[in-house]
Amino acid sequence: MHHSVIKPNSWVALKLPSGVTRVIQVTPNTSISLGKYGTFPANLILERPYYLTFEVQDKLPEDSFSRLRVVPPSELYADVFAEEDAECANPAAGPGSNNDAVIATAAGEEFSLVDAESGNVIARSTQEVIDENARQKLTQAEIEELKRDGTNAGKDVIAKLLLSHAALDQKTSFSLSKYKLLKTKKYIRRFQVLPIDVPTFSNWQLEERDASKILDIRAEMMGLVGCWGNVHYGGEDVFLEDPKATTEQGEEALAPLQEDLLAGRWLVVDDTGGLLVAAMAERMGVLYKEDDDETEEAAEEEDEETTEKADEETEQKLESETTSQKDTEMADEPTSETTTLARHPKRPRDNKPRDSDFAVPFSQTNTITVLHGASQPNLSFLNYWNFDVTAPQHPPHPLLNHLLTLSWLQLLKPELDTSYSTPPLTADPETLSTWKPSRRGNFHRKRRRYARVRHMVDSTRAGNFSGLVCASTMDPISILKHALPLLAGGAPVAIYSPSLEPLAILADCFSVARRTAWNSGHVAEIQGKTAEELEKWEGSEQFPLNPTLLLGTSIQTSRARRWQVLPGRTHPLMTERGGADGFIFTGWRAKPAEGKIAAKGKFKRRKVEETVSTPASA
Amino acid sequence: MTGTMTRPTVSPFLEPGLHTKPRSLAILQLSRDNLLPIYLQEASGEHDGYAEGAVVNTRYGSFPHSTMLNVPWGSQIRASKVDTGSRGRKRKRGPKDEASRDDAEENQPETTDNNTNATEATGVKQAVADDSGFIHVLPPTPELWTQSLPHRTQVVYTPDYSYILHRIRARPGSTIIEAGAGSGSFTHASVRAVYNGYPSSAEDRKGKVFSFEYHEERYHKMKKELTDHNLDGLVHLTHRDVYNGGFLIDGKSPEADAIFLDLPKPWEALPHLSRRKPQTEAKEGEEWTSPLNPKRAVHICTFSPCIEQVTRTVSAMRRLGWVDIDMVEIANRKLHTIRDRVGLHYQTDRGVNVSPHDVEEALERLTEIEERVREQAARPRGGEDGAEDADTAMKNGDDAAKKDGDKTSTAEQPPYQTPWVDGRLITKGEPEIKTHTSYLVFAVLPREWTEEDEAAAFAKYPCGKEKAVVGSIDKQTRKKERREQLQKIGDRKARRKERAEKIAEAVE
Numbered sequence A: 001m002h003h004s005v006i007k008p009n010s011w012v013a014l015k016l017p018s019g020v021t022r023v024i025q026v027t028p029n030t031s032i033s034l035g036k037y038g039t040f041p042a043n044l045i046l047e048r049p050y051y052l053t054f055e056v057q058d059k060l061p062e063d064s065f066s067r068l069r070v071v072p073p074s075e076l077y078a079d080v081f082a083e084e085d086a087e088c089a090n091p092a093a094g095p096g097s098n099n100d101a102v103i104a105t106a107a108g109e110e111f112s113l114v115d116a117e118s119g120n121v122i123a124r125s126t127q128e129v130i131d132e133n134a135r136q137k138l139t140q141a142e143i144e145e146l147k148r149d150g151t152n153a154g155k156d157v158i159a160k161l162l163l164s165h166a167a168l169d170q171k172t173s174f175s176l177s178k179y180k181l182l183k184t185k186k187y188i189r190r191f192q193v194l195p196i197d198v199p200t201f202s203n204w205q206l207e208e209r210d211a212s213k214i215l216d217i218r219a220e221m222m223g224l225v226g227c228w229g230n231v232h233y234g235g236e237d238v239f240l241e242d243p244k245a246t247t248e249q250g251e252e253a254l255a256p257l258q259e260d261l262l263a264g265r266w267l268v269v270d271d272t273g274g275l276l277v278a279a280m281a282e283r284m285g286v287l288y289k290e291d292d293d294e295t296e297e298a299a300e301e302e303d304e305e306t307t308e309k310a311d312e313e314t315e316q317k318l319e320s321e322t323t324s325q326k327d328t329e330m331a332d333e334p335t336s337e338t339t340t341l342a343r344h345p346k347r348p349r350d351n352k353p354r355d356s357d358f359a360v361p362f363s364q365t366n367t368i369t370v371l372h373g374a375s376q377p378n379l380s381f382l383n384y385w386n387f388d389v390t391a392p393q394h395p396p397h398p399l400l401n402h403l404l405t406l407s408w409l410q411l412l413k414p415e416l417d418t419s420y421s422t423p424p425l426t427a428d429p430e431t432l433s434t435w436k437p438s439r440r441g442n443f444h445r446k447r448r449r450y451a452r453v454r455h456m457v458d459s460t461r462a463g464n465f466s467g468l469v470c471a472s473t474m475d476p477i478s479i480l481k482h483a484l485p486l487l488a489g490g491a492p493v494a495i496y497s498p499s500l501e502p503l504a505i506l507a508d509c510f511s512v513a514r515r516t517a518w519n520s521g522h523v524a525e526i527q528g529k530t531a532e533e534l535e536k537w538e539g540s541e542q543f544p545l546n547p548t549l550l551l552g553t554s555i556q557t558s559r560a561r562r563w564q565v566l567p568g569r570t571h572p573l574m575t576e577r578g579g580a581d582g583f584i585f586t587g588w589r590a591k592p593a594e595g596k597i598a599a600k601g602k603f604k605r606r607k608v609e610e611t612v613s614t615p616a617s618a
Numbered sequence B: 001m002t003g004t005m006t007r008p009t010v011s012p013f014l015e016p017g018l019h020t021k022p023r024s025l026a027i028l029q030l031s032r033d034n035l036l037p038i039y040l041q042e043a044s045g046e047h048d049g050y051a052e053g054a055v056v057n058t059r060y061g062s063f064p065h066s067t068m069l070n071v072p073w074g075s076q077i078r079a080s081k082v083d084t085g086s087r088g089r090k091r092k093r094g095p096k097d098e099a100s101r102d103d104a105e106e107n108q109p110e111t112t113d114n115n116t117n118a119t120e121a122t123g124v125k126q127a128v129a130d131d132s133g134f135i136h137v138l139p140p141t142p143e144l145w146t147q148s149l150p151h152r153t154q155v156v157y158t159p160d161y162s163y164i165l166h167r168i169r170a171r172p173g174s175t176i177i178e179a180g181a182g183s184g185s186f187t188h189a190s191v192r193a194v195y196n197g198y199p200s201s202a203e204d205r206k207g208k209v210f211s212f213e214y215h216e217e218r219y220h221k222m223k224k225e226l227t228d229h230n231l232d233g234l235v236h237l238t239h240r241d242v243y244n245g246g247f248l249i250d251g252k253s254p255e256a257d258a259i260f261l262d263l264p265k266p267w268e269a270l271p272h273l274s275r276r277k278p279q280t281e282a283k284e285g286e287e288w289t290s291p292l293n294p295k296r297a298v299h300i301c302t303f304s305p306c307i308e309q310v311t312r313t314v315s316a317m318r319r320l321g322w323v324d325i326d327m328v329e330i331a332n333r334k335l336h337t338i339r340d341r342v343g344l345h346y347q348t349d350r351g352v353n354v355s356p357h358d359v360e361e362a363l364e365r366l367t368e369i370e371e372r373v374r375e376q377a378a379r380p381r382g383g384e385d386g387a388e389d390a391d392t393a394m395k396n397g398d399d400a401a402k403k404d405g406d407k408t409s410t411a412e413q414p415p416y417q418t419p420w421v422d423g424r425l426i427t428k429g430e431p432e433i434k435t436h437t438s439y440l441v442f443a444v445l446p447r448e449w450t451e452e453d454e455a456a457a458f459a460k461y462p463c464g465k466e467k468a469v470v471g472s473i474d475k476q477t478r479k480k481e482r483r484e485q486l487q488k489i490g491d492r493k494a495r496r497k498e499r500a501e502k503i504a505e506a507v508e
């Protein structure tokens, strides 16, 4: 769960010296290519710890592959240490000064060049400048050649380049450090392996992929949404008892909903391709499989065998896909990948007696309920955590029991949804036994699906959710109109939007003026409505939402400003990603007192209160 | 597990249930940013002079606990006309007393003291609703607690802690070291992040926060709070100076996955947070235990207001082998929405700007004024200087127009007012913003990797039999491959393979 070492077939992020991140799946017995930085066997990083910095070595004559070397921190920071030492030895000179002699003895060979005769430093990386002219002194071919001949992974190239720059030492420390960085990025064959968790994945999407696919949601905003949504582990799993329905039984044999068991459930509207769901799952402890460390050994024994088994299953699955298209029909995002899942090493042995078709697979607690606008949810990014929401038969994954998905139609008009409203197939055992296995499989699958849909819809409609979290392209007012009644009293609402305007309009629905008017008893359109009717208020021009259903509404935004911290050169970065700022709207679900209610004192002087009424046409 | 399990000890921060409960923490929202934490008491007879039992007095009215108990969270509670009983005489203080928030807070310990003998319930007066005044009762969350907790120190607020916990990978099941505990703001947020159930025994390892505080009084206050909040099994608070004493618990390692240091000198604590005995510490040969989880990379965040602290911290981190050192500052802004009302047709009111709302309105008004000026000028009048005369006329005209304007707007006043839809919707920042809280330094300490570890891993995953290349092939080849792929839509096997490659490509 907590990414101890790099596991076979897991998705990882390779951080390259250029700052570029590559996301790959580490498949045993393959080679990983870093382009011009080199190629190495994937096996060399398997079972190794995350966050180490590796350096691709040159091929040894006796090897058919490049080995890796772990770069110790002392080497990573050699130049900083040299500077710090110089500063200590000669504090008067100051950090940016040309303290050559000291550097010559302290710096690693990587970043400085020393004149063999005089012992003077003639160039060091911090003193270099970008200079077209100088750069042209080394041809690409020369670089390639040096790279091949060198035994030191590109360092000789740097040395030669430094030499060509020797004369240019009169630049400011800013451009110096920039240049050094450029150089480091360009020629050092180092990389780091990071686990694909939510922070790393979102960063990569945001900075290097398509930020719009995740609605430009930055880490600051993700953190805020999670906290203000109070998203956390929602309690120990609770499962409904298997109703042990026979194949002859229909709807009447479904496991009845037990509302008092429902707890720790969050409602979510996610148009970030599943990233928001992943973030919530991470916070709830259902994104990663149980601690890999403990189960690892046993799993590996089965590895070979299960992979084959899974392959077979995939085959079957594909078979069934064609027969029952609806099961696997995908929305717009096509990255669903069954073979990814097939590689999944673990598959439990079915020791337990088989569940009946109507057994509810979902926990009643600690769940995420996704409301989606298309007929299928788009949660394709969950594939990076080896979860495929479209796979009808899925290898074990904690999300299987904790992720419920339903369309707005299923929520609001379930009777119009075929899978909800079509009674389940039934058949007596004799008839069943005469069927071909594929037909029988289909029969069971449809019944299981029916029970699942019924539970998802009915439990969602039962309400009492612990919170609502959104990052959606849909109008938040329309979401709240239908979602607010489903929230438990006191439950938080946290809505992210890349732009401010939709949230401002939303917040205005809960303005003091609106609430005061609503409570005053003078709003004609709500006269005579029961508390329940007001809770399900369908909205009007004057009051798009019942303004008393949320309290403490507020909008905020956060921005992390990044700094460079170097001896004598500490300052905020000069540029950062722009684009959408991102905002969040927050509030808590209120249970308004019934009838007219006024605040004490405060608003008495407002004449409006006494005269409020709205035109009948509104 | 099937069926319910009632664990009355679960913190209201973690599993609040649907209703308010006696003796449990609730947060009263008195007004927008005015929150009052309170432990609700079952009424057991007259309390402090009130016949209704314990009462919260605020400037928004009086609220007997009995009206707030066993109601759904989020309930709007009406103020009550409380029966002061003996209190009025004793204290000479009416229930309608303007009790400030501080007063209410003062009341808190009194009300908490009460009800130790809740059994001897005597006749408690049923509360009677007042005709105005209300508050809301909310379940405690770290966000609400941070805004309402009794401050003993500077605290870490939501914009910072939400980001920090996200970045240090605090997740259900994690173990966190925190120092110093201070007022417990960060502690509450971090315990929510790591919570994955209460440990059932001493051996049962669950998400946990190991918190350290050397200030004795703060330590004791915090200790009590943790108990009151039912967080005892989840937070382990130690009274210690961590610069000297380090982070072990009874000589044993807490095996931390993540660390948060909100201390004046993080660099003095850092050497204790190593994988191996740091050079700076202890005598030769002495046994040394690392407080870190040996199996995982450890994430750290230090929180320091001054840049000098950052420099020293970062320098120490580099020397101790921390990597991915990253320093950021969080700027958070709150925005209010308001209806900006500008126009001559408005009556002077708060928040209204009675000036032309567009050029047309200005033009209309100016034309009116000019007309008046002309009218006035046309009137015969004994005067010396014509120019001065025109000036006065202009002024008079302006005044008259204004008066007239007022009249018109009153006349055109609709029979109702809807200030909530009038004007233009705009957003505005708070009157005062926090421009600096602290600098956040993040870093990672990878797990140790020895020659033996490497040899074992190499033996387990030998190299030299690589079948395929994953990762970046150069652009040309990739394009060509894709084109070829698209062409071969054939048998099922090919389709599967293609999808596999597509995803590999999509993610590289």
Ligand SMILES: C[S@@+](CC[C@H](N)C(=O)[O-])C[C@H]1O[C@@H](n2cnc3c(N)ncnc32)[C@H](O)[C@@H]1O
Binding pocket: B153, B154, B155, B156, B179, B180, B181, B182, B183, B184, B185, B186, B187, B212, B213, B214, B215, B218, B240, B241, B242, B243, B244, B262, B263, B264
């Ligand atoms: C700014 S406060 C922490 C506030 C806390 N993070 C919060 O959110 O409420 C710093 C705390 O660290 C404590 N402290 C300072 N030096 C310490 C040390 N060497 N060991 C333990 N605690 C220390 C102080 O007593 C103080 O309570």
